[in-house]
Amino acid sequence: MKNTLYPLLLTLLAIPASHASQVEVQHWWTSGGEARAVEVLKSTWKGEGHQWQDFAVQGGGGKSAMTVLKSRALAANPPQAAHLKGVELREWAGLGFLRDLGPMADHFGWYQAMPPVVRQTLSPTGSLVAVPTGIHRVNWLWINRRRLAETGLPAPTDWASFIQVAERLKQQGVIPLAIGNEPWQLAILFEAVALGEGGRDFYRKxxxxxxxxxxxxxxxxxVLQRFQQLRSYVPLSFVSLKWNQATTLIETGGAAMQIMGDWTKGELTAADYRPGEDILCLPTPGSQGIFSYNIDSIAMFKVRDPLQMQAQSELAELIMRPDVQARFNQAKGSIPALAKVDMKGFDRCAIRSQRDFTQAEKEGNLLPSVAEGMVLATPLQQALMDVLANFFNDPNADAATTAARLGRVMRSAKG
Structure with missing residues (x-):
């Protein structure tokens, strides 16, 4: 056992085992499937005699949650635990706000239990600063099976066939593509086009x-021209549509397709639809073999109170249990972030996702999602999304001019 564990163990030994721990957790998991996933953690925690203080901040993409978290940190009142991921996790760790969970990881063998990409993502400073809750695949295409059958066309496997299906649907009075006008939703759509139309090397470079x-x-x-072409297939209510409302459209058949990460599946199961059966799940057009990922995690903010430290440690241990990972991700739509979790009880989309993740990992085809904040620093990501949103919403926008602008803006934000 490493010496770094001694202070932690001495602290825990000094606290009575019967003590009920209390933890405050900030997150933005508020839609139907997301709320069910949080309930898995909450009910398990409370079932062991502890108290859970839920601090949920609404808003897809987590922008509002990050604003609240920054204000609380500046006021020296951060939550004990918070949902952080990707670049945001790296930024908070670099500022020294996050607790080092490395000693616990060494003691419990967590490093060996996590796939390399998870371990690396959650160790931006060299040591573990968060525990993973699940791995999301972002490049998913969801299709209402009945609506697709009515077109007489096969499911699209590239962007040219996607346009064919979309045109047929539009002629029949069905919305081809359910999506809202939030910049992060548009960024996911652009990312899918970049993967399928541009290719893996283009995406990377x-x-x-x-x-x-x-x-x-x-x-x-x-890529921008193809992205712009999709504008003619979105709902009339596009401007105000939230991502989960777009999912409701494909559930009811009001729209036929949605391009969104597998948190969509959490909404489907919450509404008693069967992912992979009523609603088909396929890699986004042209991205077969590629796995665009987002890794969700819970980070622990530094605290001095031994009781709060104990609560954090117990929560981290709970999240890392294979049975909790299974139940959480079944509700959330993602796949477990531990390498050896029994997939029995998962739907066919999750089983495919797990298989595709493993294959992509072997072949070097795991790609971090730009849209989901896994790559670019916050100013760069915001600059990218602003350019894309303005382009998508301007019917007179020119792709070549926008590409040049994108280069200038990214250089300016980077520099």
Whole structure:
């Protein structure tokens, strides 16, 4: 046992085992499937005699939650635990706000239990600063099976066939693509087009490495043109549509398709739809073999109170239990963030996702989601989303001009 564990163990030994721990958890998991997933953690925690103080901040994408968290941190009153991921996790760790969970990881063997990409993502400073709750696949295409059958066309596997299906649906008076106008939703759609129309290497060079020549080059112009083409297939209520409302549209058949991460599946199961049966799940057009990911996690903020430290440790241990990971991700729509969790009881989309994750990991086809905040620093991500949203909403926007603008804006935000 490492010496770094001694202070933690001495603290825990000094606290009576019968003590009921209390923990405050900030998150933005408020939609139907998300709330069910939180309830798994909450009910398990409370079932062991502890108290859970829920601090949920509404708003898809977590922008509002991050604003609240920053104000609380500046007031020296952060929650004990908070949902953080990707770049936000790295930024908070770099500022020194997060507790080092490395000693616990060493003691309980957590590093060995996590896939390498999870371990690396949650250890931005070299040691574990958060525990993972699940792995989301972002590049999913969801299709209402009945609506697709009515077109007489097969499910699209590339963007050209997607347009064919969309045109047929539009002629029949069915909304082809359910999506809202929030910048993060549009960024997910653009990311899907970049993967399928541009390809893996384009995605890496343009959006991960920010290569100026690729950001402004002919491939980017082509990707933007395809992205712009999709504007004619969205709902009339597009401007005000939340992502889970878009999911409701494909559930009811009011729309036929949605491009969104597998948290969509949490909404489907909450509404008693069967992912993979009533609603088909396929990789987004042209992205077969690629797994665009988002890793959700709970970070523990530094505290001095031994009782609060104990509560954090107990919560981290609870989240890392395989049975809790299974139940949480069945509700959330994601797959477990531990390497060996029994997938019995998961739907066919989750089983496919687990299989595709493993294969993509072997073949070097795991790609962090730019839209979901796994790559770019906050100013860069915001600059990208602003350019994309303005372009998508302007019917007169020119793709070549926008590509040039994208290059300038990203250089400015980076620099």
């Amino acid at each position: 343009a959006l991960l490495e920010l290569d100026p020549a690729v950001l402004t080059g002919p491939d980017m112009v082509r």
